[in-house]
Amino acid sequence: MNALLTVLKKELTDAFRDRRMVMVAFVVMPLVFPLIFAGLGTLGAKKQTEKLENALELPVIGADNAPNLVAWLEQNNVEIKPAPKDADEAVRSQDSDVVLRIDEEFGSDWRGSKPARVELVYDSSRPLQSGTTIARMRTLLQAYADQMGTMRLVARGVHPSIAKPLRIANRDLATPEAKFDFGQQMIPYLMILLGFIGGMQLAIDSTAGERERQSLEPLLATPASREAILSGKIAATAVFAFLSVFATLISYKLAFTYVVSSRAGGFSMNLPMSSLGQMFVVILPIVLLGAALLTALAAFAKSYREAQSYLPMIMFLPMIPTMYLMVSPVKSQLWMMAIPFLSQNQLILKILRKEAIPMDEWGVSLGAGLLLVAIVWFVAARLYHREQLAVSG
Amino acid sequence: MITVENLHKTFASKKGPVKAVDGVSFTAADGQITGLLGPNGAGKTTTMRMLYTLMRPDQGRIVVDGLDPQQQPDPVRRSLGVLPDxxxxxxxxxxxENIAYFGKLYGMEEAAIAKRADALVDALGMQEFADRRTEGFSQGQRTKTAIARALVHEPKNVILDEPTNGLDVMTTRGLREFLKRLRAEGHCVLFSSHIMQEVAALCDRIVVIAHGKVVAQGTPDELRAQTGESNLEDAFVKAIGTDEGLFA
Incomplete structure (x- = not known):
């Protein structure tokens, strides 16, 4: 235990004197992610607001066929544009999000009280760019249709409600915290990824680097057991990763509180610092798993460079469960708590939504996570006992 | 005191197994400097690595102060001060701080470490750079730091693998004096070298190794008598059969 603490203390001292490592973990990482997400978030929110509130630019083909409809649209913040030569081409080339084609028979159908035909031309494969506009157009046309339908019924002396057999009332059970936004959605992923790989520099440096700098051989000749040395290095990696996550969360919160919310009105993020402790307990197995796995890899690799070449694969690991969830969204179930990354993702979301986490979920998540840590630690210890470990080159 | 009996160690390589150490036996007594002399690649480093428990011999026996490193690695490591290759x-x-780190790993108290570090800094002439970070140290300064680190726990037995490698003349002279002091204090000093002059000047006993085997051993006088050469360096060359990989 003493040797473990000695190694832990030395590795942290060593790491904190490494200016490059400190810069990456406590300056670059904490700046890059909030900047990217806050920047994207602001941009996204702005775009969204623009598309919702600015005049909707709408090229119309056959505007003369339905002057009343066109006039009504203009009153409702739609800017009518001249018809493009080829509507399909205009949408395909993204010149227009949506084009409205009014049928030539519109006038006669309308007068004959037959459904008059209008056509919306759009491309649904770009929901981010044109989704809002398309939805807005549909709503407008539906509103016009409802309004006109009501007037026709009234003109015929029928109560309009006869055509409204349903009255849909909405009761949304989402707590205010659960209706979180873009910024908050990224928190679980950010915490998991940074917790997992936040100590990668230290892990590789303290094993593969130490061997390359030829100080591992004298270290292993001391009476300190290899398990203690290994555990000290893993612990130092974990502490470093935790601090990096903490720094990033603080900077993330600041970015969203002061930069984003002031620019794009109403776009704010609620990152309750009170639940931070809970979130750190949730990612504890992930942090230890990352530290143990990176240290095992560094002990397995023949050189510093070889160890570094495994990093892209390692970074990919935390994404797999998240991607699985994106492809096949499922109800949160207890067995999921046993899957690393997936379980932490779900639990952090719950904490952010201020939902209570049942004891069994805590137990399964921490138990399964720590069991996996133990397995990886055991593999790392086996690697640390190999004769080749100390001998460089 | 270190006794080695019939040590064997084979490594796997792409061209097939390589016998790095092939039946090495010798004894290094307390209060003596024992030199392992041999050309590069003779098996000196591998023999030493087995001594300080970093490698397991395929065959043979090592006894350090009456203990087997394979059976009782912990007390053996405590009794050894190692300057590896x-x-x-x-x-x-x-x-x-480098010295103190190892002191703590040997389970020493802070106060004892500080006292011992001061003594080693004096003995090795490290006053000028002892409190500087070792980045940018010269080869000699690094070696002195590594030696001080290896001896922080006052080990009974001192193993040094090519300690004068890359050192300038003055530092080498200082180091030799330091090894003589260790001998005078009753330590068992075992060091390896491929420099004939160094071994001739320092050692009470010399073990000449080539191709993983001991080809001659004894006091300088015994070696001269065994080979019939009056000059010790000629005796070494005759014992090994070639002067390749040696250094005058």
Whole structure:
């Protein structure tokens, strides 16, 4: 235990004197992610607001066929544009999000009280760019249709409600915290990824680097057991990763509180610092798993460079469960708590939504996570006992 | 005291197994300097690595102060001070911090470490750079730091693998004096070298190794008598059969 603490203390001292490592973990990482997400978030929110509130630019083909409809649209913040030569081409080339084609028979159908035909031309494969506009157009046309339908019924002396057999009332059970936004959605992923790989520099440096700098051989000749040395290095990696996550969360919160919310009105993020402790307990197995796995890899690799070449694969690991969830969204179930990354993702979301986490979920998540840590630690210890470990080159 | 009996160690390589150590036996007594002389690649480093428990012999026996390193690695490691072939120091720690780190790993108290570090800094002439970070140290300064680190726990037996490698003349002379002091204090000093002059000047007993085997051993006088050469360096060359890989 003493040797473990000695190694832990030395590795942290060593790491904190490494200016490059400190810069990456406590300056670059904490700046890059909030900047990217806050920047994207602001941009996204702005775009969204623009598309919702600015005049909707709408090229119309056959505007003369339905002057009343066109006039009504203009009153409702739609800017009518001249018809493009080829509507399909205009949408395909993204010149227009949506084009409205009014049928030539519109006038006669309308007068004959037959459904008059209008056509919306759009491309649904770009929901981010044109989704809002398309939805807005549909709503407008539906509103016009409802309004006109009501007037026709009234003109015929029928109560309009006869055509409204349903009255849909909405009761949304989402707590205010659960209706979180873009910024908050990224928190679980950010915490998991940074917790997992936040100590990668230290892990590789303290094993593969130490061997390359030829100080591992004298270290292993001391009476300190290899398990203690290994555990000290893993612990130092974990502490470093935790601090990096903490720094990033603080900077993330600041970015969203002061930069984003002031620019794009109403776009704010609620990152309750009170639940931070809970979130750190949730990612504890992930942090230890990352530290143990990176240290095992560094002990397995023949050189510093070889160890570094495994990093892209390692970074990919935390994404797999998240991607699985994106492809096949499922109800949160207890067995999921046993899957690393997936379980932490779900639990952090719950904490952010201020939902209570049942004891069994805590137990399964921490138990399964720590069991996996133990397995990886055991593999790392086996690697640390190999004769080749100390001998460089 | 270190006794080695019939040590064997084979490594797997792409061209097939390589016998690095092939039946090495010798004894290094307390209060004596024992030199392992041999050309590069003779098996000196591998023999030493088995001595300080970093490698397991395929065959043979090692006894350090009556203990078998394979059976009781812990007390054996405590009784050994090791300067391995790899003598990297932590460049972001000062020389003194490097020494203290190992002191703690040997389970020493802070006060004892500080006292011992002072003594070693004096003995090795490290006053000028002891409190500087080791980044940018010269080869000699690094070696001195590594030696101080290896001896912080006052080991009974001292094993040094090519300690004068890459050192300038003055530092080498200082180091030799330091080894003589260790001998005078009753330590068992075992060091390896491929420099004939160094071994001739320092050692009470010489073990000549070539191709993983001991080809001659004894006091300088015994070696001269065994080979019939009056000059010790000629005796070495005759014992090994070639002067390739040796250094005058």
């Amino acid at each position: 790899a003598r990297g120091v932590y460049k972001r720690l000062t020389a003194r």
